[in-house]
Amino acid sequence: MARAVFYGAISLDGYLADKEDRLEWLYHQEGGELVPYEKFYQTIDYTIMGRRTYEVGKRDAGSEVFYPEKKNYVFSHSAIEVDDNIQVVNEDPVEFIKKLPSDKTVWVVGGGALLKPVIEAGLIEEWWIQLVPILLGEGVPLFLPQTNQQKFQLLETEQFGQFAQLHLKK
Template sequence: MRKLTFAMNVSLDGYVAAPGGDLGWSVPSDELFQFWSDRVGATGLALYGRKLWETMSSHWPTADRQPGATPAEVEYAQRWRSMPKVVFSSTTSAVDWNTRLTTGDAISEINRLKAEEGGPMDIGGATLAATAMRAGLIDEYVLATVPVLVGGGTPFFTTLDNWVNLNLVETRTFPGGVLLTRYETKR
């Protein structure tokens, strides 16, 4: 069975986006950007909610061709385009760049994808991840905690009906005081 990981930058007070969707507080250092790029390179399948898909697909398909693109941005863009992706949306009509669209029941589809052979899966987008979290489908949580308080916005964690016990499996510090923590779900 494939492992499903929810991994994002998060503010110290628990948000992946500040009010209004502002992500300005989460610009990664070069070292953290390389960490995220390496994750993309190792991901067998990425699952996106509509909002995150719109954010990513508005930039990364051509980011490597933009004036001033750094070698790290070129590498990330190429990895992102190559990585197989599934977008979960009932309002999006078309996707591209090694991506397929699913409009059906997210839980059923995620369970089906987890049962397939293949590399690890990452899930992105707070709404889609919350659905998978409530269904107990997430095997690992990776938080790159940025030392900033944004006071509200889109939370990393959703309200749950039951506790989820976790094992800490990694900690790592990045420039700017960013602390990466990785937890596996106790089963």
């Protein structure tokens, strides 16, 4: 089984995106350019994301190709059009991750619906969560209600402008 990780920014009240699936609140925060995304990105082999995350990302990225040098998977129960470097998967994400090679790392990009079963199965070994000091009030949550409790070890905290990054390990 591949090593599963999460890396992403959330509002102080736990949202990945606002109620219109927009990320403008994130892009206009001082220090975002300082967050060491490239360092993290070099450590992964695969990305997996839900259909909604893919569609929102595609809308915001325009013609830019997602993660061109990685193997990328979008989980969807319906047929969708994706870029040539993306494969659509219609299966349980937990079982999918378990089938990936053990010497590889998979970035579970999101969103909450895809993350929920992966979290409940205890598959995410490391988290890098950037907290942004803004309250959105409502939106797309990172964490959906869970059926079990999980405890993590706080490895490190770092500040990048207005971003506070928590590095956690299972």
